[in-house]
Amino acid sequence: MSLILVIEDDPRIQRVLHRQFTAEGYEVHIEGEGPAGLAAVKRMKPATVVLDLMLPGLSGRTICKEIKHWSRDTPVIVLSAISEVADKVLLLESGADDYVTKPFSPRELLARVQAAIRRNEHKAETLPLSFGDVQVNFDRMETHRGGEIVAMTALEFKLLRFFLDNPGRALSREELLVGIWGGTFHVTTRTIDNLILKLRQKLEEDPANPIYFRTVHGVGYKFVPKPAA
Numbered sequence: 001m002s003l004i005l006v007i008e009d010d011p012r013i014q015r016v017l018h019r020q021f022t023a024e025g026y027e028v029h030i031e032g033e034g035p036a037g038l039a040a041v042k043r044m045k046p047a048t049v050v051l052d053l054m055l056p057g058l059s060g061r062t063i064c065k066e067i068k069h070w071s072r073d074t075p076v077i078v079l080s081a082i083s084e085v086a087d088k089v090l091l092l093e094s095g096a097d098d099y100v101t102k103p104f105s106p107r108e109l110l111a112r113v114q115a116a117i118r119r120n121e122h123k124a125e126t127l128p129l130s131f132g133d134v135q136v137n138f139d140r141m142e143t144h145r146g147g148e149i150v151a152m153t154a155l156e157f158k159l160l161r162f163f164l165d166n167p168g169r170a171l172s173r174e175e176l177l178v179g180i181w182g183g184t185f186h187v188t189t190r191t192i193d194n195l196i197l198k199l200r201q202k203l204e205e206d207p208a209n210p211i212y213f214r215t216v217h218g219v220g221y222k223f224v225p226k227p228a229a
Helices: 011-023 034-044 060-070 085-093 106-121 154-165 173-181 189-203
Strands: 003-007 027-031 048-052 076-080 098-101 134-137 142-145 148-150 213-216 220-223
Touching (some): 060 076, 142 189, 154 173
Antiparallel strands (some): 142 148
């Protein structure tokens, strides 16, 4: 039985989510304060976390960052009244996997949670963790190139992980958007282009002539872990 951890201080929402998730066979644990919620994540290792942003003691954004620093693969679904696209992108930079705006449909939230759990379960058991002079540790969210650490955002790690999950595949910008945002954020494909540019600048020897993160004209991009000699 998968455990869903709900970190939310509104008793009414707590009751609604507890009823919704238990009806689908999930085990549910609820915390109403930030510090207790973060401690519960580390103690219980939930299948996913439903996280409010406005919490007593510790903000949801800080909790999200801490969760992803401790366990990058734990899905975090943010639940809040913020609706601006710019704010949503900031949440993604903090590591959030998905976002549901209050007021919300419990059924929609359930679907998002189930999708996040499935995505996490279906990730490849083994991934190429190095290419060229680049070494990646997703558990620690650390990347080294030529022995030197490379500073990367949570969003850049998500994109890199998706590429490593799909080596050699030509991926459209739309597929990359869905793979990173789950198809729930209203952002443009230009966002992907900007992220690819950042990855090239940080991980390619010659960003203007990339050998790992290649453009597939008319389609999108592909990751080539072992370029031909």
